[in-house]
Amino acid sequence: xxxxxxxxxxxxxxxxxxxxxxxxxxxxxxxxxxxxxxxxxxxxxxxxxxxxxxxxxxxxxxxxxxxxxxxxxxxxxxxxxxxxxxxxxxxxxxxxxxxxxxxxxxxxxxxxxxxxxxxxxxxxxxxxxxxxxxxxxxxxxxxxxxxxxxxxxxxxxxxxxxxxxxxxxxxxxxxxxxxxxxxxxxxxxxxxxxxxxxxxxxxxxxxxxxxxxxxxxxxxxxxxxxxxxxxxxxxxxxxxxxxxxxxxxxxxxxxxxxxxxxxxxxxxxxxxxxxxxxxxxxxxxxxxxxxxxxxxxxxxxxxxxxxxxxxxxxxxxxxxxxxxxxxxxxxxxxxxxxxxxxxxxxxxxxxxxxxxxxxxxxxxxxxx
Ligand SMILES: [Zn+2]
Ligand SMILES: [Zn+2]
Numbered sequence: 001x002x003x004x005x006x007x008x009x010x011x012x013x014x015x016x017x018x019x020x021x022x023x024x025x026x027x028x029x030x031x032x033x034x035x036x037x038x039x040x041x042x043x044x045x046x047x048x049x050x051x052x053x054x055x056x057x058x059x060x061x062x063x064x065x066x067x068x069x070x071x072x073x074x075x076x077x078x079x080x081x082x083x084x085x086x087x088x089x090x091x092x093x094x095x096x097x098x099x100x101x102x103x104x105x106x107x108x109x110x111x112x113x114x115x116x117x118x119x120x121x122x123x124x125x126x127x128x129x130x131x132x133x134x135x136x137x138x139x140x141x142x143x144x145x146x147x148x149x150x151x152x153x154x155x156x157x158x159x160x161x162x163x164x165x166x167x168x169x170x171x172x173x174x175x176x177x178x179x180x181x182x183x184x185x186x187x188x189x190x191x192x193x194x195x196x197x198x199x200x201x202x203x204x205x206x207x208x209x210x211x212x213x214x215x216x217x218x219x220x221x222x223x224x225x226x227x228x229x230x231x232x233x234x235x236x237x238x239x240x241x242x243x244x245x246x247x248x249x250x251x252x253x254x255x256x257x258x259x260x261x262x263x264x265x266x267x268x269x270x271x272x273x274x275x276x277x278x279x280x281x282x283x284x285x286x287x288x289x290x291x292x293x294x295x296x297x298x299x300x301x302x303x304x305x306x307x308x309x310x311x312x313x314x315x316x317x318x319x320x321x322x323x324x325x326x327x328x329x330x331x332x333x334x335x336x337x338x339x340x341x342x343x344x345x346x347x348x349x350x351x352x353x354x355x356x357x358x359x360x361x362x363x364x365x366x367x368x
Contacts (some may be wrong), residue, residue: 003108004083005246013084013105015247018125018325023243034243080109094218097163097250106247113242117252120301121168121237124244125161125325132308132323133159139330158311161325163250163304164226165217167257168234169264170298173272175206178290181283200283204276209298210268215260217253217302223263228331229324232305236326240304250304257300265295 005014005023012027022031080089082100089107091098096112099105113119127135136159179202186195212234216226238244272293280286306325323330 001110002080003110004105015106016244018128034241094251096252097245108242108245112252119240119304121303122240122244123236123305123326125306127325127328136310160309161248162307162309164221164307165251165253166214166303166305167217167260168212168214168301168303171210171213171268172296172298173208173268175272175276175293177204177276179286179288182285184284202280204279213264215263217255218251219254232326268295269293
């Protein structure tokens with residue numbers, strides 16, 4: 001099911017505006033608060049049929065509820081059409097939000113955001129496309145990139161705002177360590193130098209809670225790249241609402257929280273280990289007789305985090321740079337899986353690129 005946000009004033013397409021944090025109409029300037037959209041993911045919170053009525057209408061809610069919605073099957077290839085112009089939307093099976101290649105409307109695929117696929121929370125973009133572009137240009141000018149001239153020409157193939165699926169885990173880590181430590185003292189006495197070794201039996205038991213440990217749940221995104229984009233500030237997490245995705249790209253998760261658990265388990269095991277070590281100080285040597293660390297999942301939330309992706313063409317190969325869409329932190333030259341990224345960009349960004357091209361032709365501006 002396709003959801004498009006139409007301006008109740010003028011009927012133009014609305015999109016999430018990262019500056020105001022509201023759903024915004026470019027055409028007449030109307031802003032709508034996103035908190036007023038309830039029941040995200042159920043498809044009842046938006047205008048889906050005639051495209052011109054207010055999406056706040058209560059009557060509409062009942063109408064939508066009574067309708068029998070087709071439930072989404074993961075393996076099914078769904079074909080979606082833009083409600084503005086009827087064009088087929090270019091999506092791969094993981095896309096949950098995209099832009100119509102022909103008319104540029106932001107499109108949210110509601111059936112892929114419902115049930116177990118409904119995100120619990122989202123951090124909305126705070127950095128807009130123009131700011132992202134400027135920041136990338138500035139960053140490249142600093143000469144942080146090699147080889148020289150890498151980012152000088154108009155080689156940016158696409159710049160896309162993407163919501164990446166993550167699991168945020170609350171974890172409990174319990175550690176128990178039993179060690180034999182020594183303190184060694186040397187001192188001269190008479191003609192001799194004495195070495196005195198004292199032995200200590202050290203025991204530690206720790207119980208630690210770690211909140212909101214992230215793991216990226218998208219197959220296409222490089223784990224290392226996503227780890228480098230951290231930290232996100234989780235106090236800005238909002239309850240998920242579909243209008244946040246309007247005008248952006250979004251993906252659903254490929255891996256569930258159980259599958260990704262080992263990633264955060266390893267990470268938190270290291271944290272617990274480091275903590276235990278930090279409590280055993282002042283000894284000359286420490287040798288562990290026994291150490292057990294157990295990490296348990298308390299809770300995991302499916303969340304969407306904002307990333308600006310820049311795809312850049314250089315010497316017949318594609319390079320990708322990413323920016324944290326909340327903090328502006330840039331990660332470049334990551335050891336990306338080139339094949340996967342290329343597939344992703346041709347699959348999802350083709351639409352966006354096509355639109356930008358059309359705009360550029362109309363305005364005579366450079367293709368960015
Ligand atoms: Zn309007
Ligand atoms: Zn369209």
